[in-house]
Structure formats: structure tokens, C-alpha cells
Amino acid sequence: MPLNDVGLVAANTTRSSAYLQALVRNNVLPGYVLLLENSEGQMPGQLTETSAAAITELPDASLDCWSDGAFDPNTSVQAILDQYHVPYEISPSKDINDPAVVNLIAARAESVFIYSGFGGAILRQPLLTCGKRFLHVHGGYLPDFKGSTTNYYSLICNGSMGASAIFLSAEIDCGPILMRKNFPAPALRSRIDHFYDSAARAKVLVETLKRYEASNEWEFELQNNEGGETYYVIHPVLKHIAILDKELTGIK
Amino acid sequence: MKYSYTQINRLDEPISYMYTTFNGKEFLESYRIDRKCRIRRVEEAVKGGGEKVYEAATLDFLQREGWDSELFCDPSMPAVEVVGGGVFACELSQFSIVDSIDTEKLLVALLAAQFACTHDVIVKEWLDRLVQRFEVTKKVYKSYQPGLRKGEGSNTSVRLYWLLSLSLCLFFVRTKNLKYLNTLLKVNDLLSSLPQELILGHFSVRLMKTIFKLELAAVARLQFAGRGQHAAQ
Numbered sequence: 001m002p003l004n005d006v007g008l009v010a011a012n013t014t015r016s017s018a019y020l021q022a023l024v025r026n027n028v029l030p031g032y033v034l035l036l037e038n039s040e041g042q043m044p045g046q047l048t049e050t051s052a053a054a055i056t057e058l059p060d061a062s063l064d065c066w067s068d069g070a071f072d073p074n075t076s077v078q079a080i081l082d083q084y085h086v087p088y089e090i091s092p093s094k095d096i097n098d099p100a101v102v103n104l105i106a107a108r109a110e111s112v113f114i115y116s117g118f119g120g121a122i123l124r125q126p127l128l129t130c131g132k133r134f135l136h137v138h139g140g141y142l143p144d145f146k147g148s149t150t151n152y153y154s155l156i157c158n159g160s161m162g163a164s165a166i167f168l169s170a171e172i173d174c175g176p177i178l179m180r181k182n183f184p185a186p187a188l189r190s191r192i193d194h195f196y197d198s199a200a201r202a203k204v205l206v207e208t209l210k211r212y213e214a215s216n217e218w219e220f221e222l223q224n225n226e227g228g229e230t231y232y233v234i235h236p237v238l239k240h241i242a243i244l245d246k247e248l249t250g251i252k
Numbered sequence: 253m254k255y256s257y258t259q260i261n262r263l264d265e266p267i268s269y270m271y272t273t274f275n276g277k278e279f280l281e282s283y284r285i286d287r288k289c290r291i292r293r294v295e296e297a298v299k300g301g302g303e304k305v306y307e308a309a310t311l312d313f314l315q316r317e318g319w320d321s322e323l324f325c326d327p328s329m330p331a332v333e334v335v336g337g338g339v340f341a342c343e344l345s346q347f348s349i350v351d352s353i354d355t356e357k358l359l360v361a362l363l364a365a366q367f368a369c370t371h372d373v374i375v376k377e378w379l380d381r382l383v384q385r386f387e388v389t390k391k392v393y394k395s396y397q398p399g400l401r402k403g404e405g406s407n408t409s410v411r412l413y414w415l416l417s418l419s420l421c422l423f424f425v426r427t428k429n430l431k432y433l434n435t436l437l438k439v440n441d442l443l444s445s446l447p448q449e450l451i452l453g454h455f456s457v458r459l460m461k462t463i464f465k466l467e468l469a470a471v472a473r474l475q476f477a478g479r480g481q482h483a484a485q
Contacts, residue, residue: 193271233269233387236279237280238434239274240275243274244276
């Protein structure tokens with residue numbers, strides 16, 4: 001059954017593809033999708049390998065936490081929408097803050113939009129005050145790990161990853177938390193960017209939507225999402241340390 | 253494998269560091285080789301020159317924080333001089349977010365507070381603002397408008413990048429917070445990418461070497477440390 005009061009702003013990225021495949025698998029599809037399209041070069045979040053092998057089964061796929069990790073990154077968002085007859089339209093701009101996009105979203109009947117645009121984009125006014133709430137799944141356990149690429153930092157600090165569903169606010173990663181989960185370190189750490197990170201976020205998204213569907217209310221795990229630390233795009237040296245952790249330390 | 257992040261002038265061509273590729277252990281080795289090469293180039297440059305005013309304070313700070321003095325002491329170089337004067341007279345309390353900020357004065361005041369191990373909370377507030385500006389723009393400006401959002405004036409003063417690098421070093425040593433090591437790596441990539449003649453003459457050779465060696469040591473500690481020693485403080 002589609003969630004008629006929930007829309008999705010998607011882009012042709014591995015994350016959006018993972019989200020949609022997870023939503024299909026769990027039967028919690030949005031009622032409408034706005035697709036941001038990019039016709040010029042590569043945008044953040046889009047796979048650079050044009051022939052990346054589909055990962056249908058990860059070594060740790062049997063773990064419940066990674067149950068939404070088996071998705072095909074080569075399946076385009078549009079193909080999924082067409083296959084499952086999800087109503088959608090192509091955005092007039094790839095920029096989520098473009099006035100034409102803001103007006104389009106504001107005019108829609110859905111009150112909540114899941115946001116899954118291009119990496120690095122920040123939602124600004126007037127979009128944040130257009131009358132809709134934007135549900136975003138942050139790749140990290142909030143409020144401890146705010147900012148960018150936080151799962152690499154938490155792998156080094158705690159040996160774990162996280163994902164947190166929030167409603168977006170003006171302050172980055174400070175909106176009220178609907179649900180948050182910790183995840184164990186993945187078996188294939190070199191696949192975090194385009195697979196495990198998306199799988200963790202998809203898992204939390206699905207569970208958040210299922211909870212909403214069951215109660216018809218948005219319930220919060222933590223309203224006050226203040227404090228914590230804000231991290232920035234991880235330097236490749238630290239990224240390699242996070243990925244190579246087990247090899248270098250010999251920790252099993 | 254060449255460490256690609258320092259091969260072109262990063263003041264002219266900043267890098268976003270987004271979605272960097274994984275290249276295995278060889279990448280970490282290429283980073284180490286590149287930094288050590290830069291340290292050698294600094295050593296081979298004109299001996300002396302560059303201010304020494306932070307040397308004694310940095311040595312003292314590192315020793316107090318339990319870091320190996322081998323990072324700093326170099327038997328081939330003269331003993332560290334204690335340089336007096338009012339260089340540390342600048343107080344953090346004179347800065348306000350609602351005023352325009354002279355970046356050099358702010359960084360000098362930050363370092364003064366860090367050397368004195370005082371006002372950690374205020375040091376973090378100001379350093380976080382500078383980190384945010386650098387991470388977003390990959391530049392350090394001569395001054396900033398009120399709110400410390402928009403930079404003004406030149407962003408090519410290498411001295412400012414050295415001052416920021418030293419401040420990040422000290423704060424990472426004190427807090428073990430990866431956030432500061434992360435930005436330190438990027439600032440040092442930028443410094444390492446510059447022609448030799450641009451990076452010399454601001455800090456002493458000993459201090460420049462210490463900054464790079466401390467970064468290398470911090471990375472090495474991370475690779476071989478146990479779990480839980482690197483959480484944000």
C-alpha cells in the first residue's frame with residue numbers, strides 16, 4: 001500500500017536506488033516521487049564505475065541489520081518507479097533549492113517528503129518553511145556523530161556505524177530524531193560509500209515508515225538533538241584507516 | 253603510487269575530498285612517503301629563518317601532553333630558544349562573533365590560550381568556526397565579516413595556514429578528537445602542495461618539521477591503537 005501522505009525527493013544515485021528497492025521489498029512505497037535529474041557529468045552519490053557489479057548478496061547479508069543491503073546499484077531509480085507504477089515527475093531543476101522546485105513541492109498534497117537528493121546538497125529557506133516536513137536519514141548515530149561521512153569516524157572511534165532518521169531543520173543534523181540505530185562494522189568496509197551506508201539508511205527509513213504506517217503518527221525517539229560533534233568530509237588517510245582497521249590491528 | 257593530494261598547488265586548485273577512492277595499504281604508504289619527502293625538503297632548505305617564537309611553547313606543550321620529545325628535538329639543530337616578548341599578549345576574550353575578525357590576531361590568541369591550557373571551551377568554539385570555514389571553502393582569509401561566515405581580503409597568506417596547522421596540531425594532541433586531525437591533514441596537504449619558497453620563512457624549520465612529524469605520529473598511533481581511544485572528547 002502506498003503511503004499517500006508521504007512523498008520522496010530522489011535523484012539517480014545509489015542511495016535513492018537502495019531506498020526505493022528497500023521500500024518496494026517492504027511494501028512501504030511513497031505516494032509520489034519528484035526525481036532530480038542531472039545531465040551534466042557526475043554528481044556526488046552517483047557511481048563512477050559504469051559497469052559496477054550488482055551485489056546481490058553481501059558476506060554478512062544474513063545479519064538482520066543488513067537485510068536491506070542486497071540491492072542492485074545498476075537499477076536506475078526511474079526503472080523502479082516505472083516497474084512499480086509509482087507516480088512521479090521529473091524535477092525542473094537538479095537543485096532542490098531552485099524556486100521552481102520549491103513551488104512544485106509546496107503545491108503537493110503530501111505533508112512529508114523523504115529527502116534523497118544529490119550528496120552534499122543542503123536544504124535552505126524557503127524550502128524548509130514551505131509547509132512540508134522533510135524526512136532525512138543521516139548516515140551516523142545522532143547526536144554523537146553529526147556532519148559528513150560520519151560512519152568512517154564512528155568506525156575508528158567505536159567500531160560501529162549508525163543511521164538516524166530526522167526531520168530536517170535549519171541547523172544541519174539537529175532536527176528531532178524519529179529513529180536511530182547502531183550497526184556493526186561491515187564485512188566489506190571498502191563498500192561503505194555506495195552499499196553499506198545506503199543499506200543502513202534504508203533499514204532505518206523502512207522501520208521509521210513502518211512505524212508511521214502502524215500508528216499513523218510520527219513518533220520521536222529523541223526530540224532534543226543538540227550537542228554531539230560535527231564532522232567534515234573525511235580525509236582519505238583517515239578513510240583508509242577506517243577501512244583497513246582489521247588488517248592493520250589484527251583485531252578479529 | 254603517488255600521493256595525489258599534494259601534486260598540484262591546492263591554493264590554486266582546492267580539492268573537495270568527497271568520495272575519495274580506496275587504494276589499499278599502498279595509499280597510506282604513499283602518504284607517509286610524501287610527508288617525509290616534504291620534511292626532508294624543509295630540512296634541506298635555508299637553515300634558520302622563520303620565526304621561532306612558538307618553539308619553546310610547543311615543546312613544553314607536547315611534553316606536558318605526554319608526546320615523545322623526539323618529535324621536536326633534533327640533535328643536529330641548536331637548542332630551543334625561549335623567545336620572550338609580548339607575543340602571547342593577545343587575549344581570546346577580546347574577540348566577539350558580532351565583530352569583524354582579523355584572522356591572524358585570532359589565531360595568535362588561540363595559540364596563546366592553547367599553550368596556557370586555558371579556556372578549552374572557548375578555544376573549541378573559535379577553532380570550530382575556523383575549521384568550518386576552511387572545510388567549506390578550503391581557504392583561510394585575512395579577515396572575516398561579523399558572524400565569521402564570509403571571508404574578506406587575501407586567502408593566500410601562507411603564514412595563516414601555518415598558524416591554523418599548529419593550532420589544529422595542539423588541539424588534536426589535547427583532545428584526541430579526530431575532527432581536528434582530519435582538518436590538519438587537509439591543511440598540511442595544502443602546505444605540502446606549495447612551492448618550497450612559499451612555505452619557508454614563516455615558521456622555523458624545526459617547527460615546520462614538528463607539525464608534519466606530529467601529524468605522521470598521530471596517524472601511526474591511530475593505525476595501531478586499540479578501540480575507543482579516539483572518540484570525540
